[in-house]
Amino acid sequence: MSTTSATRAPVASGAAGQRVTLPRVIRSEWTKLWTLRSTRWSLLLAFAAQAGLGPLIAAIEMARWSHLSLFERLTINPIDRSLGGWHLAQLAMAILGVMTITGEYHTGMIRSSLMAAPKRLPVLWAKLLVFSAVTLVLMVIAAFIGFLGGQAIFAEHHVNASLSSAHALRAIFGAALFTTATGALCIALGTIVRRTAGGISLFVGVFFVLPGLVAILPSATANAINPYLPSSLGQAVAQALTGPHDFAPWAAFAIFCGYTAAVIAIGAVLLLRRDA
Amino acid sequence: MIEVRELTKHYGARIAVDSLDFTVKPGIVTGFLGPNGAGKSTTMRLILGLDRPTRGTATVNGMHYRDLVAPLHEVGALLEARAVHTGRSGFNHLLALAQTHGIPRWRVSEVIELVGLESVARKRVGSFSLGMGQRLGVAAALLGDPATVVLDEPANGLDPEGIRWIRNLLRSLAAEGRTVFLSSHLMSEMEQTADHLIVIGRGRLIADTTVADFVARASSGAPVRVRSPQPEALMTAIGRGGGRSEPIDDGALQVYGLSSEQIGELAAAQQIVLHELTPLQVSLEDAFMSITKDTVEYQQTLGDGRVPVSLVAKSEPTQ
The missing domain is CATH 3.30.70 (Alpha-Beta Plaits)
Known part of the structure; x- marks a missing residue:
């Protein structure tokens, strides 16, 4: 039956085995990320949204050029139009971030993961690192494609921007970084709630419903709260045109990174404390 | 070697495991027996560091599971509940586990062959039958060539050929000097596989003895x-x-x-x-029934709650 165990000295390899290290857990999480069909589809969707939606909108605008009023022609913002796909990319990466961990809870895989790495935190760090690295690389490439493709189309009626335009590079990297940080935050959300539906609801509630609720408050209160909402922070860093109450781009991103770090910290503590 | 001392686990007001004390020794197959809800799976989860004990300790080779630097090389475990992402192939599941310890790819192929899953290893685990899932779980348990093997209900979902396979596998692992600890509610299976028995009911230790002793004890008065x-x-x-x-x-x-x-x-x-x-000897099944009859948490699982003492050596459970 077992040729390996028959030729082996009894109980030889126990202590001599290779230990668990963070680089090894990262390698394992890299394999896990790419060996699920749903992950590959989500990454593809996010990439296509970030790279393709902007040029698509640009093409529609150029095709309707003769129907546009003078005001509309003058107020086209070529940077934000070409990068507008970040809203959808952010949603796809948020859902994928949640499912990266809740998928393990749902199927029971988390028990295998934690038995292989019983210190537990390396599993969370490895997931965050692998996911963030993959997201950042894909989103930077996609944002450049979206921007350059969009500008090439806008050039038809000379309303295009260029990489040297004010805010252009900042918006490209801002969109990619914000989507990446959102994904990381959602991994932590998933770690906290452990359920896919709960994690996605929480994300949608905070990013998409909360702004609507704040908007019905008295305007002075709304203006005071609004800049701190994740959605406003995202706009501040990922768009060239920002609102009068918004934070400066990188200050906004720093605040959002603070939120992300706080949620990750809660997730880490709960992962350590709770029964798996 | 697994050592359990004063091990206690409360889930809210429910006491799942209550001051358990036992030692699982290397070189033999130790069976872990108890009615449904007796706390077998909880005890195993405590040993494997998945749950934290309320009191007491469970150690493997003198260490808490969470402190092991190379856990898959020390302990191989098969849990009762599935612990595999259904969207991944069996091969990739094992590969991801292997990579956490730097276990080479050829070892993944080797354990797949050992459990006889070569033909389906590249298919998604979601399409596996219960028996194939159990074999994949056994492959994961053996991946690190561990000195201790913990298996929760390994015979679940296996056909008779599969049951014979796992019985021979466990016996050969023990013969190599490994510590083999398996739970089962199939008493007849235990009778043929285990040398030593640890019996629990309602989270408490009922017996820690050899299979022969356990049967003899229940047979007195037969x-x-x-x-x-x-x-x-x-x-x-x-x-x-x-x-x-x-x-x-x-x-x-x-x-x-x-x-x-x-x-x-x-x-x-x-x-x-x-x-x-x-x-007349009572079977292990009957011995188990008569000794644990007071500790069955859910009496209705035994039909009318009456303890069947059919006095035939290999009786099937009676209603």
């Missing part, structure tokens, strides 16, 4: 089957000797309260001819 061409004379002699006898359908007598030696001597003294004199 009747003796006697066949004689002079049943009336024999019944009278047994009655005078302090025993009680009941005729059964095939003409034999079932005698309570006397050992086979005592019955033989009584018959000899009265010059009664005996054609058969058989001490």
